[in-house]
Amino acid sequence: MANQRLRALLRWTKWADWAIAAVGFTIIIFVLTFFFDSSSTDGAASSVNLPASDLVDLTLLHNAEDRGALCLDGSLPGYHFQKGFGSGSNNWLLHIEGGGWCNTIESCSTRKTTALGSSNFMERQVSFSGILSSDPSQNPDFFSWNKVKIRYCDGASFAGRPESEFKNGTNLFFRGQLIWEALMDELLSVGMSNAKQAFLTGCSAGGLAAVIHCDDFRERLPQHATVKCLADASFFLDESDVQGNRTMRSFYDDVFHLQGVAKSLDRNCLSRMGNSRCLFPREFIKNIRTPVFIVNPAYDFWQMYQILRATGKHVD
Ligand SMILES: *[C@@H]1O[C@H](CO)[C@@H](O)[C@H](O)[C@H]1NC(C)=O
Ligand SMILES: *[C@@H]1O[C@H](CO)[C@@H](O)[C@H](O)[C@H]1NC(C)=O
Numbered sequence: 001m002a003n004q005r006l007r008a009l010l011r012w013t014k015w016a017d018w019a020i021a022a023v024g025f026t027i028i029i030f031v032l033t034f035f036f037d038s039s040s041t042d043g044a045a046s047s048v049n050l051p052a053s054d055l056v057d058l059t060l061l062h063n064a065e066d067r068g069a070l071c072l073d074g075s076l077p078g079y080h081f082q083k084g085f086g087s088g089s090n091n092w093l094l095h096i097e098g099g100g101w102c103n104t105i106e107s108c109s110t111r112k113t114t115a116l117g118s119s120n121f122m123e124r125q126v127s128f129s130g131i132l133s134s135d136p137s138q139n140p141d142f143f144s145w146n147k148v149k150i151r152y153c154d155g156a157s158f159a160g161r162p163e164s165e166f167k168n169g170t171n172l173f174f175r176g177q178l179i180w181e182a183l184m185d186e187l188l189s190v191g192m193s194n195a196k197q198a199f200l201t202g203c204s205a206g207g208l209a210a211v212i213h214c215d216d217f218r219e220r221l222p223q224h225a226t227v228k229c230l231a232d233a234s235f236f237l238d239e240s241d242v243q244g245n246r247t248m249r250s251f252y253d254d255v256f257h258l259q260g261v262a263k264s265l266d267r268n269c270l271s272r273m274g275n276s277r278c279l280f281p282r283e284f285i286k287n288i289r290t291p292v293f294i295v296n297p298a299y300d301f302w303q304m305y306q307i308l309r310a311t312g313k314h315v316d
Helices: 002-035 105-111 176-189 205-212 214-220 247-259 267-273 281-287 301-306
Strands: 055-060 078-082 091-096 125-127 146-150 197-203 226-232 292-295
Touching: 091 205, 176 214, 197 205, 197 214, 205 214, 205 226, 205 281, 214 226, 267 281, 281 292
Parallel strands: 091 146, 091 197, 197 226, 226 292
Antiparallel strands: 055 078, 055 125, 078 146
């Protein structure tokens, strides 16, 4: 039953895709024409004219080398920081970039030759838009806050552990948890320790990282601070694909074992289920003590293709 409805829905979405793409394209052109804005917070600084202040430099994590907090390829992790001003001076918004996960030696080895696995390939500047914009008309709640875009380069939502690295010449660093810790210490040292409000956000795999680390984030900030988290398009479903295979579950299982992420996951969930299912937000979100916002489209494009595998493509 459900499967039949799903198939009908997926057939429908093939046509809907074109309609959505056409409308989306029109909107993008409109936005570009009238506001000279960037259409993506994740893209490289594009050829569109952006106000200089919205291009924010990449900072490599200063304390990372000593602590062994390294990207998949062994390079230093990075972030982009724009200082807050006025009423936002003591408020901090962190946004963790998304980009899927790598689940095998092969896929992690490919990833380390990209910006998602190495700072050697990261853009030196990115434009801050959307929730990172400093334009009050676009971002009325957070425009004046201290804003940090955290680059994602470990391939396991900042939950990998060095104990899982191969000692046989497979040069892959599984240091996501260490990156998270080094990054927190650095941001606390440049003013976040005085935060009155702090908001940990992320998109996709970055949103998963935000919910995985939400309570830890809360604990690192002053007790009197208001702290919340937000996961955007990160409510990944533990569902079978259209062929009835548990593609996503087995993919997460691979990530879980390859990078040894168990120690970074919710203990309650692990003692209940004991496995990689604890990477699915529905299994641990209720245990998070800090307020969490979930933003997810009803028809999540990524999940349609990668979890339900509407086109038979693989997750990557
Ligand atoms: C290292 O060990 C892993 C796991 O046993 C194996 O898959 C991989 O091919 C090995 N790499 C090398 C370079 O021998
Ligand atoms: C998925 O399911 C189909 C049919 O149930 C099966 O033939 C196929 O081998 C499965 N694919 C994978 C990758 O397990």
